[in-house]
Amino acid sequence: MHREDDQDTLDLIRDLMSLNVTLVLIGVNIPGSGLLREGRHDPRSGQLVFPPVKRGRSYNDEAATQTERRFDMVNLDPFHYDTPAGITAWIAHLNGIEKQLRLFRSTPRLLTRNTMPEYLFRRTGGIVGLLKRLIEDGCTKAVESGKENLTIGLLDELTINLGNVPDRDAAAGEVPALKSEADSAQGQQRKRGRNTVFDDRGGRPAADA
Structure with a gap:
């Protein structure tokens, strides 16, 4: 929520909440993004500062603000290949x-x-x-x-590679670390090793000549 576009999105959601409509919104790591939480403006950084998520007694255990309480969070897991x-x-x-x-x-x-x-x-x-x-x-x-x-x-x-996707912010968690790809590349490097055939090991000592 440190970008102007993020804050505009939050304002738009709050405006739509006054309408008699049903909204279905899709995103990644919504609880961690701060999109549905109340924040205060920090004059030093010019950004919104969000408090940590608090758990309370409500239909949504992670609801801590009026904005969050108006939404039901449905978590969608990745596909599985074991059944x-x-x-x-x-x-x-x-x-x-x-x-x-x-x-x-x-x-x-x-x-x-x-x-x-x-x-x-x-x-x-x-x-x-x-x-x-x-x-x-x-x-x-x-x-x-x-x-x-x-x-x-x-x-x-x-x-x-998600690092070269326009408008993705790594600092906001929008570029996840792909461990499987990284581990695979590191494994190939370790397995390959370094070619030492042309290493210069120095000349023979004069006493051995």
Whole structure:
């Protein structure tokens, strides 16, 4: 909530609360963002300062202000791949995405055939935002390379990177750390090691010449 746009969003939500309408809002880490909490203006920094979340007796345990008490928070977990129902939901989601893709050489069931569902889940952990970024980057690479198709081999060449997304603020938690990608890269570096063939170990001592 340290950006002007964030504070404008909070003001807009408060204005809409006076209307007889139902709002369905979607976001990431809403409790931690301070969007629904009351804040005071800090003249030194020019930003809103929010108190820590307090738990009380209400339908929403995290409601601490009038703004929060007007909303029911529904937490949506990532997709799961450990039950038949979870797998079915994941594949249905992929099926909906692949119907929207337009690649000239795409094959039938582009994202749901063979081991592609398992691969995409392993890369993204079932998180929709990471899946969206991986597929977008994959399609971009497929078009630029002329392959016009998504394959596991092509996606293997990509690293999920949220740091170069415009308007994302790392300080506000909008750029999550991708441990799986980072750990994988570090593991490859450790495994590869350094080539020491051309190291200069110095000349032979004169006594050994």
